[in-house]
Amino acid sequence: MPISEFKPKIVAFCCNWCSYAGADLAGTNRLNYPADVKIIRVPCSCRVNPIFILRAFQRGADGVILCGCHPGDCHYTTGNYYTRRRMTLLFSMLDYLGIEKERTRVEWVSAAEGAKFAAVMQDFVKTVTELGENKRLEDRRCKKP
Amino acid sequence: MVRISLDSVNALFAAIAEREALYIPTDTAPGIAQFKKWQSGMEMTERLKTSRSAKDFFFPQTENLVDFKVSGKKIDIIDPREETEDFVIFGVRACDAKSFEILDRVFLSEPVDTYYQNRRAHGTIVTLACSRPSESCFCQTFGIDPAAPGGDVSAWKREGFLYLEPITEKGRTLLSGLSALLEECPEDAVEAEKESIRGILKKLPLASLTPDAFGGGKTEKYFDSEKWKSLSEACLGCGTCTFVCPTCQCYDIRDFDTGHGVRRFRCWDSCMYSDFTKMASGNPRLTQKERFRQRFMHKLVYYPENNDGIFGCVGCGRCVEKCPISMNIVKVMKTLGEDET
């Protein structure tokens, strides 16, 4: 499929308190970001189990991004510090298995950063579009015939 | 009987592969041999056994049974089966060849398992005699003769030649198509090889193992034996023994939600797993002791009871080699059978 036709599927896990509100703000401010981004709201970025990330890929995502409050600003005080360690290690492991490291990302987006949310998503979608379809972590059964 | 020089065996493989898919055991990692589809340049392994058995050809680890395609309120049922292509498996050992007969009794008795039947009908089995049996082998315990390995065609390696003898009609058809490469030789050309193999068999450490203490009708004798507890205490509850076993035939049927439909597939199951035969009411075998007992009772008592005294083990010795804690059917037979003698 030529790059121009390829529309990546992006899953964005957003924490309820900062990033989801940031996405909302992007919307109310009429800031554009690609419709390919599907947001899943989670209570805290720390709720995201590595299994969620892998399952998103299994179910057809081409890129997975996790957004949470800035370190220090977590609604539950320390949740995102754990997220930071877990995701660093997980992403490093995926890279170790030869899976493109550009397909996964963590960004800290506060409730006030609607513009940052839109910019991050635009940038991420662009990166994943250039990478093309997720082949290395796909489940062929989930591909639509 | 016909023969071909071992130097030309690649030409033989090429000739077979031209007509149908050919699988041979080849080294895939240090110490690991597996059946792989033959391609030019592929060498046959020197190892006695593949680490997985040959049952995969007829009863693969996972197999799709049916697809359900959901569109709106409509559900289409799709049979994903394709007609299996004809294939030849080369270099099957006597134990694995015998295991197909054990699987046949399960899958080809009514109601016939058509998935298995389809594969079975398309496969031709070329067996290879075991010139160098391993210490873990005990096929002779179950009356199997690795000097006359059976299958559709039997083969022997001796002094630079590969000798081939057709056993069934399928085997004759296979060899008749290859006659240009093969030369006729006397029927007794492999007698010396057979003698040699049978001589080694007598010296194997497990040569004296007998199944006489087991068979149908022994359920009550062994079911409540005190010995199961100590035999099973180290069992990890992994599925290694069942998955390398050529005769283990239990499977589970599961549905996978593909997002645009449902794929119903079956996969090997293991009686060693804690969720084996789990039902709404829970698991009928509560501890590892019961699960462990199930595996051995099935092979040594239940199966022969339902199948004219034939045992559900072929003595290939894979479980003996692969069990992480070295607990196996040999140990079970010796420990439980002690009381008999």
Add this chain to the structure above:
Amino acid sequence: MQEAMKKRAKELLASGEVTRVIGWKKNEFDYDITPAVFESAEEIDRDFRYDDFCGPNLSKFTFKNQKNDTKTLVFLKPCDTYSMTQLITEHRVNRDALYLIGIPCFGKIDIEKIRADGTDGILSIASEGADVTVKTLYGDKTYVKADVMAERCLACKSKYHTIYDELMGEEGEVMETGRFNEVEKLEAMTPDERFGFWRGELSRCIRCNACRNACPACTCESCVFDNPDTGISQKAAADSFEENMFHIIRAFHVAGRCTDCGECSRVCPQHIPLHLLNRKFIRDIDKLYGEYQAGEEVGQRSPLVNFTTDDAEPDIVRKGGK
């Protein structure tokens, strides 16, 4: 050493200090070793064994066969003591019901390496000093022990015992044997090469779960992969994705708790180098969050349930800064 261990075990049984002994026993062949519980001097005299084939880590076996109402003697090799310490830290075994004896280890022999050399029909095998003598149906062979030692023992991390009530033999030291060399080799490859390498290895997986069930860090009551309610339970890898999923998640679940005992690779019937996944996590943790060895002392806090406010950002992976 074996005789001294037998003697001590019998003494402790006789004095009533302990009522059960956890050790190793021989099976069919010289190299076949099964963990076992011994409850009498006769059983110990008949079956007890300790030699260069006693590879199984007794910590997991102790976890599975523990009894609270009575004291159990457990013999632990240096690497087993790390696992035991970790289990005690995680409150998975009752320390009060255990009497631990540290024993020395001189490296274990990997029978699969001898088999991979084409040696078959093994009738007897003996390890004496630097020599391993194998008698087979097809002639005798002698190996240099270092050539047939298990991979995990060639890269042994420690001869030191992290926990014991009593020590037999000399105490050893923590060692530097280049156990991360293989990980570094892989890191130096291109992503395509790494992908090829791991596909080749993981595609051999038969999902027998031996790695998980033998692992002293895998002590969940019910594994996510066995629980149908998780949506990811699987009995066999129906797609290559599931092979990746299982091994990534399993390694992740023990990250920060894995002591690198190497049981996963030892038990794998398909010879998949699973320890390279665990070592990658250990390596990353060491580099990013400071040197950490799980099972070093009771009460340690695993790096994955800990943090500092100035930890590296996940971006570090993408930007290649690690």
